[in-house]
Amino acid sequence: MYVTSLSTLRTTPKLELVSSRSATADSRVSSGTNLYYEGDTVERLFEVTSGVLRLTRLLEDGRRQVIAFAYPGDIVGFPCDGLHHTDCDALVDSTLRRFSITALEDGLGDPDLHKELLQAALREIAGMQDHFMMLGQKSSLEKVASFLCTLTDRVGVFTSGYPQVELPMSRADIADFLGLTTETVSRTLTHLRKENVIAIKNVHTVLVRQPEELLRLSVGEELDLAS
Amino acid sequence: MYVTSLSTLRTTPKLELVSSRSATADSRVSSGTNLYYEGDTVERLFEVTSGVLRLTRLLEDGRRQVIAFAYPGDIVGFPCDGLHHTDCDALVDSTLRRFSITALEDGLGDPDLHKELLQAALREIAGMQDHFMMLGQKSSLEKVASFLCTLTDRVGVFTSGYPQVELPMSRADIADFLGLTTETVSRTLTHLRKENVIAIKNVHTVLVRQPEELLRLSVGEELDLAS
DNA sequence: CGGGTTCTTGACTATCTTCAACGAAAGTGG
DNA sequence: CCACTTTCGTTGAAGATAGTCAAGAACCCG
Numbered sequence: 001m002y003v004t005s006l007s008t009l010r011t012t013p014k015l016e017l018v019s020s021r022s023a024t025a026d027s028r029v030s031s032g033t034n035l036y037y038e039g040d041t042v043e044r045l046f047e048v049t050s051g052v053l054r055l056t057r058l059l060e061d062g063r064r065q066v067i068a069f070a071y072p073g074d075i076v077g078f079p080c081d082g083l084h085h086t087d088c089d090a091l092v093d094s095t096l097r098r099f100s101i102t103a104l105e106d107g108l109g110d111p112d113l114h115k116e117l118l119q120a121a122l123r124e125i126a127g128m129q130d131h132f133m134m135l136g137q138k139s140s141l142e143k144v145a146s147f148l149c150t151l152t153d154r155v156g157v158f159t160s161g162y163p164q165v166e167l168p169m170s171r172a173d174i175a176d177f178l179g180l181t182t183e184t185v186s187r188t189l190t191h192l193r194k195e196n197v198i199a200i201k202n203v204h205t206v207l208v209r210q211p212e213e214l215l216r217l218s219v220g221e222e223l224d225l226a227s
Numbered sequence: 228m229y230v231t232s233l234s235t236l237r238t239t240p241k242l243e244l245v246s247s248r249s250a251t252a253d254s255r256v257s258s259g260t261n262l263y264y265e266g267d268t269v270e271r272l273f274e275v276t277s278g279v280l281r282l283t284r285l286l287e288d289g290r291r292q293v294i295a296f297a298y299p300g301d302i303v304g305f306p307c308d309g310l311h312h313t314d315c316d317a318l319v320d321s322t323l324r325r326f327s328i329t330a331l332e333d334g335l336g337d338p339d340l341h342k343e344l345l346q347a348a349l350r351e352i353a354g355m356q357d358h359f360m361m362l363g364q365k366s367s368l369e370k371v372a373s374f375l376c377t378l379t380d381r382v383g384v385f386t387s388g389y390p391q392v393e394l395p396m397s398r399a400d401i402a403d404f405l406g407l408t409t410e411t412v413s414r415t416l417t418h419l420r421k422e423n424v425i426a427i428k429n430v431h432t433v434l435v436r437q438p439e440e441l442l443r444l445s446v447g448e449e450l451d452l453a454s
Numbered sequence: 455c456g457g458g459t460t461c462t463t464g465a466c467t468a469t470c471t472t473c474a475a476c477g478a479a480a481g482t483g484g
Numbered sequence: 485c486c487a488c489t490t491t492c493g494t495t496g497a498a499g500a501t502a503g504t505c506a507a508g509a510a511c512c513c514g
Contacts (some may be wrong), residue, residue, distance in 0.1 A: 136406030
């Protein structure tokens with residue numbers, strides 16, 4: 001359900017893809033490709049099978065909110081009144097499975113697929129509620145820690161005993177996702193690095209040195225017993 | 228779709244209730260009654276037919292996010308993995324129409340109802356995306372102005388030529404909905420009153436003296452030509 | 455290798471929060 | 485019905501968090 005909710009480290013069950021019957025073959029999109037814009041008519045839903053998508057909304061004056069980053073297993077493109085309400089593009093080369101919008105709207109063709117798409121929509125609602133909590137109530141440190149925890153949980157890999165996570169998005173993307181500025185995101189990451197909670201292997205790769213500490217920080221507890 | 232999105236004043240079509248077939252008779256709940264808690268098993272959905280509900284989530288340390296205020300025509304209680312992910316209680320005496328959760332989950336019994344509930348879920352997703360924009364990117368003035376615009380559009384009445392709106396929720400509720408503190412909400416309302424954009428008839432009743440100015444403020448434009 | 459973008463860091467500022475006091479409104483019990 | 489108590493709302497002063505502006509460093513791309 002997108003990168004929004006935080007549970008604990010490494011507990012999310014591995015992605016289960018929607019049944020592939022009734023779907024077209026996977027299609028490839030390269031980094032930067034736009035899938036749809038806000039206001040476009042919705043013709044199909046997309047399930048990410050590899051890569052990462054970015055969903056954004058713009059304000060007239062240029063301010064931007066990143067609504068979600070969509071990872072494999074996520075479904076994007078849910079319509080409202082037949083229209084898209086976000087822009088969507090690929091952050092990296094990705095592959096997608098396309099579903100006709102009718103598969104969501106009536107269960108006649110494939111009842112199982114219909115149910116799975118409905119469940120995906122409901123999961124998205126719940127995930128967005130977590131995101132509300134983060135945007136509305138959390139400090140910059142809690143936001144960044146939450147973001148790293150969620151991403152690590154979702155797509156982290158273990159390297160020499162520590163969780164490691166790729167951040168294919170820019171600092172500006174992270175900032176607009178968390179309701180911060182790029183400077184604050186950068187400073188907060190530096191802070192976490194100096195406290196030895198994380199290590200920044202390179203700009204787009206973070207190693208989590210103290211996963212439980214990161215988790216504590218993400219829910220507003222104090223940093224202590226740092227090594 | 229809840230009180231989240233902002234369009235322009237008085238343009239939202241009046242509520243269309245879900246078809247009443249397959250529904251039980253309306254039931255009454257009095258102010259303060261809790262409909263469900265986070266973690267409860269979802270057994271039914273509720274359509275508000277009169278009154279106002281409040282959906283909230285709590286953090287361990289007591290911080291609270293008001294997810295939505297639900298007005299007549301809104302449907303609450305969408306499950307994720309069979310569970311509720313918010314608390315829900317009535318802000319004022321309300322009436323509700325109950326739907327079995329199976330009406331959402333399979334369209335076998337009543338396909339039309341099934342579709343309407345699905346559409347309600349999709350509208351909720353789109354509405355929450357607007358709320359993201361507000362929580363993540365807007366200033367306190369823009370947030371409060373947006374809130375008043377949306378509420379006025381949704382449930383305002385005209386009195387002596389001006390839109391007027393009731394605020395049945397407390398300042399703390401508004402603050403937790405907008406990601407502010409009660410003090411900031413109070414100060415911002417006072418500011419709008421002193422600029423003569425609104426008048427506060429009493430704590431829970433606001434008269435909008437300059438609707439177009441309020442709308443401009445809600446999207447980040449400067450206040451000027453004030454009378 | 456060079457040029458442009460992105461990221462980081464610093465100094466300063468603004469916005470919002472916190473803490474505190476007071477006033478108004480609402481609920482309670484005699 | 486009134487006095488009392490408690491909650492809720494407003495306002496002020498001070499402080500903290502995050503934003504803005506600016507410069508330099510790192511990274512990416514051709």
